[in-house]
Amino acid sequence: MKITVYDKDRQFAAQVGAPVELVITPRVFPLIGTARMVVPLQVTGTDADRMVHADVVAALRAPSARVVFDDGDPASLFTGVVDEATETSDGDTLEVLVLSDDSLIGAILGWQVPTSGATGYTVDQSAAEYRSYTGKAETVIKNAVRENGVTRLQIPGLVVAPDQQRGATIPGGATLRMHPLPDRIFPSVTNAGIGIRIRQIGVQLVFDVYVPRVYPYELSVKAGTLKAYKHTRRRPTITRVVVGGPGEGKARRYRRLVDTGAETIWGFCGEGFVDARDAKDDTEPEDVAKTIATMDARGQEALVEAGKVDFLSITLAETTAFRYGTDGVLVGDIVPIRTPAGVINQPVTEAVRTVVAPNVIVSEPVIGERVDSAAETQKNLAAVKASQRKEERA
Structure with a gap:
């Protein structure tokens, strides 16, 4: 296992020898993978050995230090940022917790107008009520990450791999209004048949998708x-769902979906509500069929989740x-x-x-x-x- 430490700019900082302990736990997104590594604070040996190891400890303690764990198989490469570096009470080891680079996605908000800049404390989002992304699952997630993570936030090193339009079309697409990206795009992306990952390749943090x-x-x-x-x-938590669509007061549109199969099997009827007031693109005249399709997709997603x-x-x-x-x-x-x-x-x-x-x-x-x-x-x-x-x- 080759363990390399980089600084916050993804430049080489140190090479870790044999850690005292190392457990790497990759996870499927939106779960976040972790790596727990314990290294000695000091080593015996020559002066050169001690100086090299001191560089390792200093590199791991540096703000936003990064670690790449490479077992020789490109598919199982694990890269991430040091989230915690803890020195034990007896002062002889340093315990490091590394979060996988996938965690970057959870810290990105989807603005309704991602192209709108911020002036001081003022953020003008008056041009649109929601930002809608439609198409194949890969297209949806990559456009959202590109607009908000790469172009707007300019997250250091983050790039989006070319879109190959993998995954099924997300029914109704995804609409964002200051939501963390995982909150509104998952589990739709997963249900569409793809997964996501971010890995450090050279000096870049490459966002890409994969087909399981x-x-x-x-x-x-x-x-x-x-x-x-x-x-x-x-048993399922609900078998029926009411979807509230666009419109205000008495003019608001509603849809109801019923899982009759679950009700027959379980002899149970339970109802839930899903807010889909963003089902209509406010920048265009309403396409009623499209609005209803989006509302039904949201309702079906809720029934599937509650029906597990x-x-x-x-x-x-x-x-x-x-x-x-x-x-x-x-x-x-x-x-x-x-x-x-x-x-x-x-x-x-x-x-x-x-x-x-x-x-x-x-x-x-x-x-x-x-x-x-x-x-x-x-x-x-x-x-x-x-x-x-x-x-x-x-």
């Missing part, structure tokens, strides 16, 4: 690849035939799992990769959706509520 691969073989307990398995089934009843947490073990990497599975790949409930196709959501020796990495890919502790559930609920408050304020 499908692993060609079934994994199972019998094959020795299924290490831990947890399957939770719960099967939750999986599966940890895989590497074998001689099943490995992490280009020749095996990568984060984002779809894997068929044979379980007592049958064959279930789920994505690799993360992989815990522990470096146990300089050239030995033990990987544990995790499949599907985690069913975590109550504390984790509360954290997720808090994130949802925070997102809702942002939307209400916008």
Whole structure:
């Protein structure tokens, strides 16, 4: 494993030798990958050795230091920024937490008029109520990142790879009004069949998308690849959704969608509301059919999310035939799992990769959706509520 430290301008700063501990956990976006590395503050050896290591420690402590972890497989390259650098109480080690470069996307707001500049404290967004992005999923996400991250914010080093129009067309597109990009573009992009990633290539932070691969073989307990398995089934939270579209007061347009199949299976009827007042482009005369299609797409997305009843947490073990990497599975790949409930196709959501020796990495890919502790559930609920408050304020 080659570990290289760069400064905030993505210039070479130092080369890390053998860390005391190193665990790299790439995750599928919008989850954020992390790397936890522990290095000694001092080393024994020659004066030259001690000076070189002092440079490593200083580089890791520098503001916005960057680290590239390269195991020789370009597909599993992990790059990110040092989020925390902690010296232990006994003063002999430095623990570093690195966030994957994908985290940049979560810190970008989608302005309704991204081309409008800011003068002092004043931000003029009066030219439009929303910024709408339409087309293929790759086109939607790349245009949003290019306009807001590259052109408007001018995030140092960020570039957008050429658009190949991958992924399905996002029904109704995506509309932004000071929303963090993940809040309004995901899970639509994921549902359209693509994933996103940012990696440091040279001095650039390259934003690109990928199409998840499908692993060609079934994994199972019998094959020795299924290490831990947890399957939770719960009823849907809603089966009907009312979508509020554009218009004010009595003139506001509404649509209702019903999942009759779920109501028949579960003997349950629950209702929810989705705000889609941005379904009409305020810069053009209303196209009623387009507005209705956008509203219905928003409602269907809410029903799909609320209708999830099967939750999986599966940890895989590497074998001689099943490995992490280009020749095996990568984060984002779809894997068929044979379980007592049958064959279930789920994505690799993360992989815990522990470096146990300089050239030995033990990987544990995790499949599907985690069913975590109550504390984790509360954290997720808090994130949802925070997102809702942002939307209400916008």
